[in-house]
Amino acid sequence: MKPMKTVPAVDAPAGEPADGKGAEAHLFSAAAAAGRVRRGGLVAFFVYSAGYAITYLSQLVVARLIGVHDYGIYAYVTAWATVLIYVSTLGFDVALLRFVPVYRAKEAWALMRGVVRYARRSVAVVGLTLTLASACLMLAWQPDDDLAVPFLIGFAAVPFVALLRVQCTVLRASGAVVAALAPDRIVREGSLVVLVTIATLLVGRQISAQWALTAALAGAVTGLLLAHYVMRTHHPLPGPEVPPEYDTAAWRNAALPLMIAGATEVLLNRTGVIVLGWMDHTTEAGIYSLAFNVALLVTLPRVAVNTLFAPAISSLHAAGDRHALQALVQRTAQWTLAAAAAIAAVIFVVAEPLMSSFGTAYSEGVVPLRILLVAQVLAVGAGSQLYVMTMTGHERSAATLLVGAAGANIVVSLVLVQFFGVAGAALGSAGTLLAWNAAMALWIWRRLGLAPGLLRLAAPRS
Secondary structure (H helix, E strand, C coil): CCCCCCCCCCCCCCCCCCCCHHHHHHHHHHHHHHHHHHHHHHHHHHHHHHHHHHHHHHHHHHHHHHHHHHHHHHHHHHHHHHHHHHHHCCCHHHHHHHHHHHHHHCCCHHHHHHHHHHHHHHHHHHHHHHHHHHHHHHHHHCCCHHHHHHHHHHHHCHHHHHHHHHHHHHHHHCCCHHHHHHHHHHHHHHHHHHHHHHHHHHHCCCCCHHHHHHHHHHHHHHHHHHHHHHHHHHCCCCCCCCCCCCCHHHHHHHHHHHHHHHHHHHHHHHHHHHHHHHCCCHHHHHHHHHHHHHHHHHHHHHHHHHHHHHHHHHHHHHCCCHHHHHHHHHHHHHHHHHHHHHHHHHHHHCHHHHHHCCCHHHHHHHHHHHHHHHHHHHHHHCCCHHHHHHHCCCHHHHHHHHHHHHHHHHHHHHHHHHHHCHHHHHHHHHHHHHHHHHHHHHHHHHHHCCCCHHHHHCCCCC
């Protein structure tokens, strides 16, 4: 095992005088990269804020209008469908953030056009295949009537959402922040709110989980159509006069571990819902899902900053500018932690009336919500470590750590749910989240010589 490295100070790189041209160049590139991420992150923050506001509204509408039992079914089906969606993307929802900026910087337009076309076709084929295979398994399994139809509808949305994610990633990698976020974060969730509300008003009574999932399917199709239209108007890709070139071996080698990492991260986040639903606690699964979704508001600043953080990491790593990379990682962690802590403090205080606003049955989610809030803030303080690993070409190691964390979460949650119910699911998720971030921090420090997040402040300077 290699000894732990000390990270040189950003303002005086090792081997260079503090007032030398090399130091000035590093400072300029770090400041430029941080400035781009900060400006783009502010725009993305407001768009994501609108998206999360609509998501919060959609959860409120669905939770209140379909009841706690049907919302549990809705959350359980959605958890499984989300895992399939990330498998269907084949990792291209992240891999394109690496390839598109690099090809654009090198003016490799043919490869840029080729990787996008290859990603779209592959995702469409795999998404449809998974949908059909999952539907066949569902029919062979023959679950209860209240689960069979909702699962079939949830699976039908898989290829549409997977393609939507890839389309938005292409726009995001090209710098079109608002255009990349609106179809998925605003339109898809907004359609769910509108359609569920209209259906309830027309029926005049409580609608079922399958009607809510049908509305989610319609929202996915609407979002995909909008993303297709935005692609045609923004023209992020070279025109048809540039024939595509294909480097499928390199794309597959990079995308496969990213797909494993993405799907496993979703499984890590949804384990509590899946375990509760699998143990026939569908009502508790809905309560936990709602608490988990509210706690995710804490990650909003980091998600917004990641909109441009990932391409910036890829560009700085390709240029070999480790000093600027360290400065960018540290600065973004400071921004996101300050914002996340402020959001978490407010939610922690108003947790009880907040959860009760969804219905009296959801008050059981107050303790799980507070547990998850504390864990999310601590994780945000470590910075966007998963992106640091994947954008620097270490996606296989990232996938390995994620698989280990997800496996541990399943085992721990199965045990804790038996004793503590919904709170046990929250404890399992929180503990695993912190252990996973600690493992990534150690790996990044040892292998990349970077101090993750705010750990840079405590690292010795040379």
